[in-house]
Amino acid sequence: MAKYIDAHCHLMSNTEIVRARELGVAGMICNGTCPSDWGDIVRLVQNNNDVFGAIGVHPWFIDDLPDDWDLELRKTLIANPDLMIGEIGLDKTRPNIDTQISIFIRQLEMAYELKRVVHLHCVRAWDLIMHILKQNQNKLPPLFVAHGYSGTPDMMSKLISDYNFYFSYGERALNMPRRIQQTPHDRILVESDGDVPANVVGIAMRVASIANITTDLIYENTTQVLQNG
Numbered sequence: 025m026a027k028y029i030d031a032h033c034h035l036m037s038n039t040e041i042v043r044a045r046e047l048g049v050a051g052m053i054c055n056g057t058c059p060s061d062w063g064d065i066v067r068l069v070q071n072n073n074d075v076f077g078a079i080g081v082h083p084w085f086i087d088d089l090p091d092d093w094d095l096e097l098r099k100t101l102i103a104n105p106d107l108m109i110g111e112i113g114l115d116k117t118r119p120n121i122d123t124q125i126s127i128f129i130r131q132l133e134m135a136y137e138l139k140r141v142v143h144l145h146c147v148r149a150w151d152l153i154m155h156i157l158k159q160n161q162n163k164l165p166p167l168f169v170a171h172g173y174s175g176t177p178d179m180m181s182k183l184i185s186d187y188n189f190y191f192s193y194g195e196r197a198l199n200m201p202r203r204i205q206q207t208p209h210d211r212i213l214v215e216s217d218g219d220v221p222a223n224v225v226g227i228a229m230r231v232a233s234i235a236n237i238t239t240d241l242i243y244e245n246t247t248q249v250l251q252n253g
């Protein structure tokens with residue numbers, strides 16, 4: 025049976041995990057959004073060999089953060105060496121961009137210090153992200169996954185060569201086939217971006233056909249990401 029990995033999903037029920045497995049989903053990368061879901065992700069990862077986790081503060085959930093959120097994040101990451109950091113990033117359609125930036129940079133520093141893969145959320149803020157990456161050139165994580173990538177093809181090649189980016193595509197990206205076609209084949213990942221990882225099977229088939237590659241290659245690409253983590 026063909027195998028798939030969901031490169032970006034969120035907390036899901038055991039029923040959904042089992043259903044995804046039955047369809048060939050051999051891995052799921054479950055992303056956190058705020059301190060209150062980190063514990064659930066840690067438990068999910070501990071209880072399921074095929075669930076991988078990323079924890080962090082999403083730019084939509086920066087209000088009401090406890091003062092010591094970063095200490096708590098660092099402590100949880102150190103206690104769980106396989107956890108990645110995500111989903112984190114910047115979103116210009118949401119308020120308080122300055123606070124978003126400082127929270128994002130703090131998490132980037134942690135990703136560098138603890139050598140963790142970063143799962144990135146970026147909406148209309150690639151100019152800011154590029155600037156921050158450049159300023160922190162020598163203090164960056166080993167690898168980034170840009171989820172639902174929305175930047176230009178030109179930027180894509182710079183992100184790959186300078187910062188080791190992979191690009192994960194979900195339902196919405198299927199409406200932008202050129203972006204998928206312009207992505208180097210060895211950097212393409214697929215995602216459900218929700219709590220139904222079984223959805224990634226259909227998405228993988230359609231992304232593979234748009235890019236003219238096999239779903240096996242997409243699976244291999246995602247194992248590369250997990251080995252770097």
Ligand SMILES: [Zn+2]
Binds near residue numbers: 032033055111171217
């Ligand atoms: Zn997400």
